[in-house]
Amino acid sequence: MTPNAYPPDYDRPGFLRAVEMRRFQAPLAPEGVFGWWLHTTLSLVDDEPMPAMSRLMIAADMANTIGVMIDPTAYTTINPDMSVHVLRAPVGEWVAVVGNTRFNLGAGLGVSQAQLADREGICALASTSQLVQLR
Numbered sequence: 001m002t003p004n005a006y007p008p009d010y011d012r013p014g015f016l017r018a019v020e021m022r023r024f025q026a027p028l029a030p031e032g033v034f035g036w037w038l039h040t041t042l043s044l045v046d047d048e049p050m051p052a053m054s055r056l057m058i059a060a061d062m063a064n065t066i067g068v069m070i071d072p073t074a075y076t077t078i079n080p081d082m083s084v085h086v087l088r089a090p091v092g093e094w095v096a097v098v099g100n101t102r103f104n105l106g107a108g109l110g111v112s113q114a115q116l117a118d119r120e121g122i123c124a125l126a127s128t129s130q131l132v133q134l135r
Contacts, residue, residue, distance in 0.1 A: 018042040019058065026067065026098050035098035036062055052089040056116060056124055059095035060084045063114035063126040067100035074135060075103075077110060079128040090118040101130075108132050 022037040038059045043050050064079040065072070099114025110130035115122050 024096075035066070035096055037094050037096050038062060039094045052091075053086075055093070055095055056086065056090050057084065059090075059097050059116050060114075060124065060126040062097045063099055063112050063116075064128045065101050065110070065130065066097060066112055066114050068103075070103070075105070076133050076135060077130040079112075079130050082126065082128045084116075084124055084126045086124045088123050090116070090123045091120055092118050094118065095123075097126075099126075103130070103132055105132060105134065 018041050020039040020041055022039075023034045024037065026035045038055075040050050040055055040058055044054055060082060063082070065077055096117045097114050098117070099112060101110055101112040103110040108131060110132050111127065112130065113125070113127045116124040116126060
């Protein structure tokens with residue numbers, strides 16, 4: 001795995017403070033399109049282990065705008081919905097997210113789709129829609 005996606009002194013927003021992220025080149029994707037290995041570093045409930053399905057849903061949320069090839073400082077997005085089709089619970093502490101996003105900037109819409117996997121293979125598919133606004 002590559003080094004952590006964020007430098008140690010970077011002030012990550014929100015829940016990203018509780019996620020270790022490692023980037024990798026997405027298989028068969030154009031240069032610069034990557035996936036993420038994700039590991040949650042905090043539990044949802046103090047002194048309780050993180051359930052496998054919770055790890056999977058946190059990773060599924062990262063499908064939003066995955067694989068975007070335009071400057072993320074040029075637009076904002078919100079994902080009003082998310083669908084996750086689960087084949088099985090992930091095994092291990094890390095979940096990979098690989099996918100792509102398509103925008104219709106003129107209409108202010110987007111859609112993302114991603115595969116969620118562990119070291120044993122795909123365990124779920126996720127999709128989100130986006131409302132897109134240029135800054």
